[in-house]
Amino acid sequence: MAEGLFAQRLTQAMNQRHLKQIDIVRRAPEFGVHLGKSHVSQYVSGKTIPRDETVHALADMLGVSASWLIGNSDDMTRIEPSTPASSQSGTQPEHHDNSAASTKGTTMRHFGKSSKLDNVLYDVRGPVVDEAARMEASGTHVLKLNIGNPAPFGFRTPDEVVYDMAQQLTDCEGYSDSKGLFSARKAIMQYAQIKNIPNVTIDGIYTGNGVSELINLSMSALLDNGDEVLVPSPDYPLWTACVTLAGGTAVHYICDEQSEWYPDIEDMRKKITDRTKAIVIINPNNPTGALYPPEVLQQIVDLAREHQLMIFSDEIYDRLVMDGLKHVSIASMAPDLFCVTFSGLSKSHMIAGYRVGWMVLSGNKEIAKDYIEGLNMLTNMRICSNVPAQSIIQTALGGHQSVNDYIVPGGRIYEQREYIYEALNSIPGVSAVKPKAAFYIFPKLDVKRFGIKDDEKFALDLLREQKLLIVQGSGFNWHQPDHFRVVYLPRIEVLKDASTKLRDFLSTYYQ
Ligand SMILES: Cc1ncc(COP(=O)(O)O)c(C=O)c1O
Numbered sequence: 001m002a003e004g005l006f007a008q009r010l011t012q013a014m015n016q017r018h019l020k021q022i023d024i025v026r027r028a029p030e031f032g033v034h035l036g037k038s039h040v041s042q043y044v045s046g047k048t049i050p051r052d053e054t055v056h057a058l059a060d061m062l063g064v065s066a067s068w069l070i071g072n073s074d075d076m077t078r079i080e081p082s083t084p085a086s087s088q089s090g091t092q093p094e095h096h097d098n099s100a101a102s103t104k105g106t107t108m109r110h111f112g113k114s115s116k117l118d119n120v121l122y123d124v125r126g127p128v129v130d131e132a133a134r135m136e137a138s139g140t141h142v143l144k145l146n147i148g149n150p151a152p153f154g155f156r157t158p159d160e161v162v163y164d165m166a167q168q169l170t171d172c173e174g175y176s177d178s179k180g181l182f183s184a185r186k187a188i189m190q191y192a193q194i195k196n197i198p199n200v201t202i203d204g205i206y207t208g209n210g211v212s213e214l215i216n217l218s219m220s221a222l223l224d225n226g227d228e229v230l231v232p233s234p235d236y237p238l239w240t241a242c243v244t245l246a247g248g249t250a251v252h253y254i255c256d257e258q259s260e261w262y263p264d265i266e267d268m269r270k271k272i273t274d275r276t277k278a279i280v281i282i283n284p285n286n287p288t289g290a291l292y293p294p295e296v297l298q299q300i301v302d303l304a305r306e307h308q309l310m311i312f313s314d315e316i317y318d319r320l321v322m323d324g325l326k327h328v329s330i331a332s333m334a335p336d337l338f339c340v341t342f343s344g345l346s347k348s349h350m351i352a353g354y355r356v357g358w359m360v361l362s363g364n365k366e367i368a369k370d371y372i373e374g375l376n377m378l379t380n381m382r383i384c385s386n387v388p389a390q391s392i393i394q395t396a397l398g399g400h401q402s403v404n405d406y407i408v409p410g411g412r413i414y415e416q417r418e419y420i421y422e423a424l425n426s427i428p429g430v431s432a433v434k435p436k437a438a439f440y441i442f443p444k445l446d447v448k449r450f451g452i453k454d455d456e457k458f459a460l461d462l463l464r465e466q467k468l469l470i471v472q473g474s475g476f477n478w479h480q481p482d483h484f485r486v487v488y489l490p491r492i493e494v495l496k497d498a499s500t501k502l503r504d505f506l507s508t509y510y511q
Contacts, residue, residue: 005071007046013062013069013076014044024061029115031057036118047454120241121477128459132469143498144469145487148286148439150350153489155412157351158402164395165354165388172387178380180207180358184393188358191397195318196332197341197362204361206375207385207393211316211344211357216242217382218312218340218359221374223248228275229312230268234442234476234483236286236314251276252477257444261290261433265299272303278310279303281330284317287476287485288442289417289435291321294328301334310368311339316357317438319348322407322414325436331362338368347438348403349396354389356396413439413488416495420488423499429506439489442473447482451511455481458511466501 014024021040028035033054042048043058049070050058059066059078067073132142151157179185185205192200208214215238223229225247231239233252240250253268255261263281279300283292304311311330318327331339344357365372406413417435424432424443429450432443445452452458455472458481463469473483488495 002071003046003049006049007044009069010043013064017062027061031061033057034115034118119244122237122241132463142467142469145498146469146471148487149352155350161392161395165392168391169388172391176384176387178384181390184390187394187397192360195329197329198335200360200362206359206379207390208357209355209385211342214357214359217378219243219246221378227277230279234287234478236282237476239280240477261288262296272307278312280312282314284437286438287440289438289440291325291436297330297333304337314342316343316347319403321437323436335363337363339363345396355386356389416488419492420495427503441486442483445482450509452481462505466505468498468501
């Protein structure tokens with residue numbers, strides 16, 4: 001296979017020059033391209049072959065002929081000079097991004113993306129989804145189990161919430177306080193009190209355009225280059241992406257499938273270094289559907305206390321908990337530590353499109369004074385979150401919670417979970433831990449049986465053959481090609497159709 005030959009020749013040339021993958025990533029900009037660690041590792045492992053301009057840049061860097069590298073010639077010797085683009089006088093390399101190519105005497109400039117995005121991964125809306133969009137554009141219907149967006153599956157915003165927003169629209173024409181409307185923050189504060197989160201004040205509550213905006217903001221305010229944050233694997237990939245974008249390093253701790261997908265505390269402990277600033281937990285969890293019991297949370301608190309780490313807890317699914325279990329906020333167990341708790345209306349209230357999220361600072365704020373100043377600077381810089389959306393927080397948080405009807409026997413989320421759990425586990429070669437919360441399940445594939453080496457290819461093959469869209473485990477920073485995530489928001493008839501398609505596909509699939 002061409003990929004295999006390319007990988008073999010790339011490795012040979014790298015070895016000759018004593019270059020490691022990280023050296024290739026670092027030197028790439030000198031040769032006019034930007035490469036992330038994941039790109040290089042995919043080339044070296046034979047998963048993909050890069051684009052033409054990248055092949056030429058690699059050949060320049062390694063001092064070999066591009067046609068040899070790509071497998072079109074057996075002569076390794078290069079004819080072109082091997083000087084980096086940046087240090088060339090006069091001549092520019094033939095192919096590269098961000099280059100200034102000369103056409104008829106005019107210089108045409110190309111614009112590449114920022115190298116800050118090189119190691120950023122967000123495959124929940126990545127290449128497989130792009131392929132699904134192409135298929136849909138050409139008239140093919142795709143069954144989508146890839147994104148946790150409740151509205152398209154018939155989970156509607158309660159009428160009262162829509163009515164209240166309409167009533168308040170004319171009062172929401174101006175900017176609000178940068179952290180949010182007083183009434184909204186008061187309602188969030190009362191919610192935090194119900195969850196026993198200590199030392200919460202109105203000042204320590206920030207609204208955002210979804211939790212997404214606040215994850216980004218909270219990491220940007222915290223991290224210097226090289227600072228480390230412990231992030232779960234698998235994770236909701238925005239966490240890793242925002243740590244990386246802020247210049248930090250996301251160090252992944254394992255969540256253990258054998259133990260209900262709970263964080264592996266020993267693995268967490270092993271990965272703490274002098275540069276570690278914080279632990280991120282996602283509880284209830286996306287993509288596994290796990291809910292962490294107090295014993296597990298206590299061990300995380302103990303570790304954070306021992307190493308003086310901050311705790312960031314993403315609790316956006318906190319009301320979507322089944323089987324009579326109760327969600328406990330980790331912040332309620334750590335009054336002496338500095339904690340930031342995230343939640344919002346997108347999931348627990350099924351109102352994703354209005355973009356309402358918040359974060360709550362709690363515990364020992366004295367130790368985080370300077371960080372809080374940073375948070376305030378960034379919060380002021382984005383002026384405020386969407387004001388009409390803030391105006392419904394009070395209504396949504398108080399009174400009857402329609403979500404409670406979904407999570408008990410007879411309710412949609414509960415019954416759909418029961419169905420998908422049984423259906424997936426009945427497929428030969430597939431096994432899944434039963435989720436206790438949220439609306440995701442993260443099944444395991446028997447990689448030996450299906451010969452799976454590349455889970456993105458698995459997702460693409462499934463999409464092309466059965467028109468079924470799921471997200472591969474690597475999209476959640478899971479480092480084996482043996483898992484995928486299913487969103488079980490669709491009604492049972494649709495889930496039935498999806499599991500039949502998956503069963504049919506896997507009955508003959510071998511990668
Ligand atoms: C764990 C987790 N956190 C945050 C978000 C983002 O939520 P929001 O819609 O509030 O931006 C999601 C969305 O899927 C999520 O799963």
